[in-house]
Amino acid sequence: MATFFLSTNDYNSFIRNLSAQYRVFGLKGEEKNFYWSRLTAEKSEHTPNRYRALTPVKSFFFPVKEEVTAEPPVEKTILLGVKACDLAHLQTTDAIFLQGALADPYYALKRQNTIIISSDCDSYIPACFCTLMGGLPYPTKGFDLNLTPVREGFLIETGTQAGEDLAKANTSLFAQASRQQLAERDNLRNKMTELLKANNKDFTWTNPKDIVTAKYASQKWESDIAKTCVECDACRFACGTCYCFLLAESKKSWERIRSWDSCQSEGYGRVAGGANPRKTKGERLRNLYSCKLQYRPENFGFYACTGCGRCIEACQGKIDIRKSLQKLSEER
Amino acid sequence: MFWSPYKSIPAKLEKVIDETSNIKTFVLRPESKFRFATGQFIELSIPGVGEAPFTPSSSPYETDTIDVTIMKAGNLTGQLHALKGGETLGIRGPYGTGYPIEKFYGKEVLILGGGVGMAPLRSLLLTLIAQKEKFKRIILCYGSKSPEDVVYKHQFTEWQKIKELEIMRSVDKCPIGQWDETVGLVTCLLDQVKVDLKNTVSIVCGPPIMMKFGSRKLLDIGYTHSNIYLSMEGNMSCGIGKCGHCQIGHNFICKDGPVFTYEQLKHIPDPFI
Numbered sequence A: 001m002a003t004f005f006l007s008t009n010d011y012n013s014f015i016r017n018l019s020a021q022y023r024v025f026g027l028k029g030e031e032k033n034f035y036w037s038r039l040t041a042e043k044s045e046h047t048p049n050r051y052r053a054l055t056p057v058k059s060f061f062f063p064v065k066e067e068v069t070a071e072p073p074v075e076k077t078i079l080l081g082v083k084a085c086d087l088a089h090l091q092t093t094d095a096i097f098l099q100g101a102l103a104d105p106y107y108a109l110k111r112q113n114t115i116i117i118s119s120d121c122d123s124y125i126p127a128c129f130c131t132l133m134g135g136l137p138y139p140t141k142g143f144d145l146n147l148t149p150v151r152e153g154f155l156i157e158t159g160t161q162a163g164e165d166l167a168k169a170n171t172s173l174f175a176q177a178s179r180q181q182l183a184e185r186d187n188l189r190n191k192m193t194e195l196l197k198a199n200n201k202d203f204t205w206t207n208p209k210d211i212v213t214a215k216y217a218s219q220k221w222e223s224d225i226a227k228t229c230v231e232c233d234a235c236r237f238a239c240g241t242c243y244c245f246l247l248a249e250s251k252k253s254w255e256r257i258r259s260w261d262s263c264q265s266e267g268y269g270r271v272a273g274g275a276n277p278r279k280t281k282g283e284r285l286r287n288l289y290s291c292k293l294q295y296r297p298e299n300f301g302f303y304a305c306t307g308c309g310r311c312i313e314a315c316q317g318k319i320d321i322r323k324s325l326q327k328l329s330e331e332r
Numbered sequence B: 001m002f003w004s005p006y007k008s009i010p011a012k013l014e015k016v017i018d019e020t021s022n023i024k025t026f027v028l029r030p031e032s033k034f035r036f037a038t039g040q041f042i043e044l045s046i047p048g049v050g051e052a053p054f055t056p057s058s059s060p061y062e063t064d065t066i067d068v069t070i071m072k073a074g075n076l077t078g079q080l081h082a083l084k085g086g087e088t089l090g091i092r093g094p095y096g097t098g099y100p101i102e103k104f105y106g107k108e109v110l111i112l113g114g115g116v117g118m119a120p121l122r123s124l125l126l127t128l129i130a131q132k133e134k135f136k137r138i139i140l141c142y143g144s145k146s147p148e149d150v151v152y153k154h155q156f157t158e159w160q161k162i163k164e165l166e167i168m169r170s171v172d173k174c175p176i177g178q179w180d181e182t183v184g185l186v187t188c189l190l191d192q193v194k195v196d197l198k199n200t201v202s203i204v205c206g207p208p209i210m211m212k213f214g215s216r217k218l219l220d221i222g223y224t225h226s227n228i229y230l231s232m233e234g235n236m237s238c239g240i241g242k243c244g245h246c247q248i249g250h251n252f253i254c255k256d257g258p259v260f261t262y263e264q265l266k267h268i269p270d271p272f273i
């Protein structure tokens, strides 16, 4: 695959061209929080880089609430500015929704009709810990196109045929990237990786799967880690890999609605008659950590946590998964 | 053509049979032939009310109608119990893995059931009876709370006439003179059977407490981990391995089960709720 240079002007023309043909969502925001917003040919200003959006990218393929019995409307969509940690989230949701005996057609149709233009992080927030989870603050796979900011414009790398086709369709805007520009990209990437490592220097744990497996019986889950949990479910609704949902009958007969569900709520695992496999907050939080760090790696070979830090920012009880793992790893 | 795995097909409720004070069997006629393997489950719904997982209790060789035996346990099951017949219900499925019948060929098959756990076991038993010459022995140990709580009362009378079937039953307690079989927990029936441990499998389905002590007892007797089959219960929503509700450890009960060997679950610290 190839890497091109687009001047800022050409980049803007490129996005305007795309907005005229596709539903394009890019990131907008002030200061700290970035939101997904629809871009149009007339109003296409957005923030290409910085760091991840407030809402995880999975929401485009697996919305908070959706009808799941009728054929869904599908529109050709481009997501612009997806960050490395969000891109990695899709490994988990893809594995759940697309694999198995039955694929989920609602997720599959939206995923198939979406082009992903990812982008490098050129800043971060204290909650970011991609590097602790084996990730990097720039995309290395899973994108159709990837953007890196360089002096006076952007480098665009193609990752798939769909990405190549977009580049070809706009070939007059795409120039060859120079060696100097590629070096500039390397510098940014190295600098960002070092910054992320420095951001997480207090955390010395390295193998979260081994920690949660070995510390299953620890008292700390109840007495310490889950103690400040107020059972608001905010962490689960912020998470980029959570795929759990609940089906409910719609008012219209024979229609069914699914909504995101949270394993931290008490009734999640309860069965008729009241028996509950995870009665306490500690058991539920442990199961959540095990789900992301042990069970999904056992199923798929990768972590279902990519270090986006949304759960850390969302938590009312100031529970920080990095600190929890640190406490467990230090426990004798 | 678009197809959603979450959409139910209509099934007419033909008949409701009273089994006990809180268990009824619902005879359903799906709008088209419905095939399942014994041990697989379906999602049954009252349109607009709710949906829950149940295991067909009828023979898989019967494809025009399916029986579902349901204990009144809460909201949906309560509303199902109020139905008289003639209504249209929704079904999806079948889901999960059934019992691996071929693996039982030539073996002594010991079935351990309790309460409404007899539902999937009836389907299994009917499947075994249909090819009874393929098994060395078929032994059923069934426990219920009291004589009144025995499900499929009339069918037991029929089954007791089949010479290849060894049936043992227990009730937890009962007034003197009302039960001439064993009184005690279902696990005590296991003391009365002698099996060839080198050539036997056991299948367990019942309330969680029975699953726990039943499988312990089987291990004590000398059954190996991979020769004990358990029908696991869990909260379920989708039935197809997507919604997450039924997960225990890295297993999804709906997709990887509901039938598991003890071997498959032994890494889970406490699999029985």
Ligand SMILES: Cc1cc2nc3c(=O)[nH]c(=O)nc-3n(C[C@H](O)[C@H](O)[C@H](O)COP(=O)(O)OP(=O)(O)OC[C@H]3O[C@@H](n4cnc5c(N)ncnc54)[C@H](O)[C@@H]3O)c2cc1C
Binding pocket: A270, A271, A272, A273, A274, B041, B050, B052, B053, B054, B055, B056, B068, B069, B070, B071, B072, B073, B074, B075, B076, B077, B078, B116, B119, B120, B232, B233, B234, B235, B236, B237, B258
């Ligand atoms: C694979 C499988 C097979 C089963 N087969 C049978 C059978 O053959 N006969 C039988 O009587 N019962 C069977 N059950 C149990 C049956 O599904 C529950 O009794 C039923 O879900 C209770 O629903 P309810 O609305 O009446 O109960 P409530 O307690 O009112 O349920 C309230 C809510 O709790 C949740 N819930 C509670 N229990 C369960 C559960 N087990 N699964 C999913 N959600 C639950 C649901 O969200 C439900 O809406 C089976 C369960 C499983 C998992």
Ligand code: SF4
Binding pocket: A051, A052, A083, A084, A085, A086, A121, A123, A124, A125, A128, A129, A130, A131, A136, A137, A138, A196, A306, A307, A308, A309
């Ligand atoms: S966690 Fe890493 S990849 Fe995600 S936004 Fe933060 S710096 Fe970027």
Ligand code: FES
Binding pocket: B235, B236, B237, B238, B239, B240, B241, B242, B243, B244, B245, B246, B247, B252, B253, B254, B255
């Ligand atoms: S019931 Fe949804 S994953 Fe098993």
